[in-house]
Amino acid sequence: MNAEFKFDLDPATTKDNRLGTKEFFTEEDNGLDKE
Numbered sequence: 001m002n003a004e005f006k007f008d009l010d011p012a013t014t015k016d017n018r019l020g021t022k023e024f025f026t027e028e029d030n031g032l033d034k035e
Contacts, residue, residue, distance in 0.1 A: 001007075002019055010017065010024040011031035017024045025031025 010021045
C-alpha cells in the first residue's frame, strides 16, 4: 500500500519502522492519542 499511497506517518509501528515513514509512533508513544 505504501508504494501506492506514499505514507508519511505511521501512528502504530515498532521501533524498526518497517514502513519507512519519516514520522512514526510506537506503542509506547501511543500515536493514536496524538493530533
